[in-house]
Amino acid sequence: MINLRLLDDETYRAGAILKGATSEQLDELASAEELRRTMLTEVENLRSQSNAVSKEIGQASPEDRPAKIDAANVLKTELKEKEAALSVQQAAVDALVLHIPNPAHESVPGGGEEDFELVITVGAQAPPPPMDHGEFGASLGWVNTEKGAEVSGSRFAYLQREAVLLEFALVQWVMQKLVARGFIPTVPPVLVREQMMIDAGFFPTDENQVYAVTEDELYLVGTSEVPLAGLHRGDRLDLADLPLRYAGFSSCFRREAGTYGKDTTGIFRVHQFDKVEMFIWSDPAKSWDEHELLLEIEREILDDLALPYRVINVAAGDLGNPAAKKYDCEVWLPSEGAYRELTSCSNYTDYSARRLGTRAKGESGTEFVHTLNGTACAVGRMLLFLMEHYQQADGSFAVPDVLQPFCGFTTVGARN
C-alpha cells in the first residue's frame, strides 16, 4: 500500500510509472482520494453537531427533551446518508490503491524481464555432468517422484537417504550463519488466516497460487515470509530496537498454477519444499544497507558452497507490486546450460508495513518501518544444484566441505 499523500510527488510518480502504473491510474486515485477527504470532512462536521446535540439532551430538562430529540433525528438521517456515500467512496479508493505498486528505487533499471542489470558474475559455467539432477537424484535413491505423484500428484516427491541428511545439514549450517548475524531463529505457523494473507500482500493477487484448507478457513503459506510478517503486525516498535532480523524455517506450499509443462525435471519446481527465509524489520533510514546485507549473506552461502552464479538487479517491470528493489541470485545449472534463480532478496520499503500497520517510534516521531525479505536457503532447489555441481564422473557425490561437519559423511558412492 502506498502513501496517498505522495501521489503528487514527481519522483514518486516516476518510480510508480517505471513499475507499470499509468499516470491516468495515479490521477484517478488522486482525485478519488481528494473527494474522499472532502466527504470525510462533511461527515465529521455532521457528527460534531450531532454529538453536541446529544450532550445538550443529557443536560436538558425533561420538558425540553422531545423537541431536541426531534432535531437530533433530523441530523441523524442526514448523517446516515453521507456516511453511506463516504463508505462507497472509501471502497473505491481502496480498490484503486491495491493496484498501485511500490515505486522502484532509483537504482533499479527500467523495462521488463529481459532488462535486468547484471551486478556480478562469479565462477565458471561448468559443463553438464553425466546425469542431470533428475537422473542423479533417482540413481542415488534420493528423490522419488513416481511415488510422490502416486501418493499426492505431480510435482510432489519423496526425498530420501543422504539427501535428507544433507537437507538437515544445510538448514543447520545456514541457521548458524544467520544466528551469528543476529537473526532470531523462528519456526512459524504454516497455516494462516485469510486476513494474514491479505495483510502480507499475497491476497488477492496471488490467491490462485495458495492452497486453501476451506473447512477451517486457513491457508497454507507459500513462504514463511507470510507468518514472519505477522510477527509485528500492528506493533509500535522502538526505533532503537531495530533492525529486528528473523530467520524462519518452514515448509512452503505452492500450487504452481499456470506452470504446466515447465520445469518438470526432478524437484526444480514442486508443490512442497522447505526453506530458510530471512525477514528484516528495519529503520527506514537504513533499509538499503539491510538490503545489501541480505545480498551479502546470500552470496556468502553460494561462495562457501563454491557454486557459480550471477547476481541481477531485477528490472522495474518485473518486480511485483511490493518490492522497490530486488536482487536475484541465479546459479549456473549445467544440465540446462543456463543460470536459474536460487535465491532473491527484496526491499519492500514501507509498502508492506503500511498495510501491516507496523510503526517505529523514534526521536523524530513515529513512522512506518521498512520490511525486507530474502531467501537464505530453498532446500530442495539448493540440493538440486549441488547434485549437478558435486556429482563425480563415476556417479558418486562429494559433500561440500562446509556441510561435512553437519552431515557426518564426505562422499556418497554411486548406486545401481
Next chain:
RNA sequence: GGAGAGGUGGCCGAGUCAGGUCGAAGGCGCUCCCCUGCUAAGGGAGUAGGCGGUUUAUAGCCGUCUCGUGGGUUCAAAUCCCACCCUCUCCGCCA
C-alpha cells in the same frame, strides 16, 4: 470435542447489573521541575493512538474515531443486543 471465565491506555486495574457529567478512577512505569552532600525517599506538573482540518511544521489548536473485531438498538453505548476473533482454567483426546 465438552464446560466455564475473561479481553479497558506503555503495564496493572476500576467502571459494565441501574446508558449521558467516561477517552476513561487509582496505581506502576516514563518525562520535566522542586527539594536533597551522593543515592534512596519526598513534593509538583505532564504522559494513548489513528484519521481529517488549520499550519512552514512530525509544534499548537479544532474536529472525529478507537475500551478485542464487526454489526445493531438509542438523540446518546466501555456500559444494552447479535455475530465473530482471541486468551485463560477444567474435562476429554493426542505427538
